[in-house]
Amino acid sequence: MAYLELNNVNKTYGKGANATEVLSNINLHIEEGEFVAIVGFSGSGKTTLVNLINGLLQPTSGEVLFKGNPIVDTSHERGVIFQNYSLLPWLTVYQNISVAVKETFPKESKQFRDERVKEYIEMVSLTPAINKRPKELSGGMRQRVSIARALAMDPEMIIMDEPLGALDALTRGNLQDEILNIWNKDKRTALLITNDVDEGIYMADRIIPLRPGPNATLGPEFKINIERPRDKTSLNDDPEFKKTRNGIIEYLMEIGEERSTSTDETEYVLPDLEPKYFD
Numbered sequence: 056m057a058y059l060e061l062n063n064v065n066k067t068y069g070k071g072a073n074a075t076e077v078l079s080n081i082n083l084h085i086e087e088g089e090f091v092a093i094v095g096f097s098g099s100g101k102t103t104l105v106n107l108i109n110g111l112l113q114p115t116s117g118e119v120l121f122k123g124n125p126i127v128d129t130s131h132e133r134g135v136i137f138q139n140y141s142l143l144p145w146l147t148v149y150q151n152i153s154v155a156v157k158e159t160f161p162k163e164s165k166q167f168r169d170e171r172v173k174e175y176i177e178m179v180s181l182t183p184a185i186n187k188r189p190k191e192l193s194g195g196m197r198q199r200v201s202i203a204r205a206l207a208m209d210p211e212m213i214i215m216d217e218p219l220g221a222l223d224a225l226t227r228g229n230l231q232d233e234i235l236n237i238w239n240k241d242k243r244t245a246l247l248i249t250n251d252v253d254e255g256i257y258m259a260d261r262i263i264p265l266r267p268g269p270n271a272t273l274g275p276e277f278k279i280n281i282e283r284p285r286d287k288t289s290l291n292d293d294p295e296f297k298k299t300r301n302g303i304i305e306y307l308m309e310i311g312e313e314r315s316t317s318t319d320e321t322e323y324v325l326p327d328l329e330p331k332y333f334d
C-alpha cells in the first residue's frame with residue numbers, strides 16, 4: 056500500500072450531453088517521504104487532480120486513498136498551497152497564519168502558537184509586513200503568506216498547485232529551497248503541480264506529465280537520479296539533468312504535436328520549457 060494512491064480515477068463535470076470527462080484513468084502511487092512533481096498543460100485538469108487529493112472533490116469513479124483510507128474530506132494532514140493565495144482579506148499577515156495555527160494546535164499554549172506564527176513569517180521573509188493586510192501586499196508577498204500558512208500547520212503531506220508561478224526568479228528560488236528544507240528536515244511527502252520542467256527536476260524525485268485534456272491521463276514517469284542536495288548553479292552542466300530535461304521536453308513536444316495535428320481545434324499551451332535560473 057502506497058502512502059497516497061489514486062486507482063483508476065475518472066472525474067467528469069456536468070451531466071448528460073454536457074458531461075466532460077476531465078481526468079481519465081489516473082493511476083498514481085506516492086510513497087511516504089517522496090517528492091513527486093506533475094507537469095501539465097494549461098487547462099488539463101491539474102487543479103481538479105489537486106482537489107481530488109485535497110478532499111474538496113470526489114472522483115466520479117475509481118478511488119483516492121490516503122494511508123489506505125478513502126479521502127472523503129479536507130484534512131490538516133494534507134496541506135495545500137493554492138496558486139491564488141486564498142487569504143482572508145480583512146486579517147493581517149500575522150492573523151491569517153495565526154487562525155490556521157490555532158486551528159491545528161488548539162491545545163498548545165498561546166506562546167507556542169505566537170512563536171510558531173512568527174517563525175513561519177520570518178521563514179518567508181515577511182516580518183516587516185507582519186501587520187499588513189493582503190491588499191497592502193504584492194502578489195508575491197501574498198503567495199509567501201499562503202506558503203507560510205500551509206507549512207505552519209505542520210501537514211504530513213504538502214500539496215502544491217503551481218504555488219510559485221507568480222513570483223520573481225529570486226523569491227521563487229528561495230522558496231523552492233525553503234520548501235525542500237522543510238520537506239527534507241521534517242520527512243514530509245510532497246506533490247508539486249508545476250508548468251516549469253526545471254523546477255520539477257530541481258525539486259522532485261519523479262516527474263510525471265499530465266497529458267492534455269479532456270480525458271487527461273498521466274504519461275510515463277521520469278525518475279530524477281540527481282543526488283541531493285542539488286546545486287542550482289551546477290545543475291545546468293549535469294549530464295543527468297540534461298538527459299532528464301531533454302527526455303521530458305521531447306515527450307511534451309510529441310504530445311503537443313499529436314494534438315496540433317488532430318482534428319481537435321482546442322489550443323494547448325505547452326508547459327514552460329525555458330530555463331529561467333540555470334544560466
Ligand SMILES: Nc1ncnc2c1ncn2[C@@H]1O[C@H](COP(=O)(O)OP(=O)(O)OP(=O)(O)O)[C@@H](O)[C@H]1O
Pocket residue numbers: 068069077095096097098099100101102103104268
Ligand atoms: N466545477 C467545474 N465545472 C465544470 N467544468 C470544470 C469545473 N472545474 C474545472 N472545469 C473544467 O475542467 C477542465 C480542467 O480544469 P482545471 O482547473 O482542473 O485545469 P488546470 O490544469 O488546473 O487549469 P489551469 O492550468 O488553467 O490552472 C477545464 O476545461 C475547466 O473548464
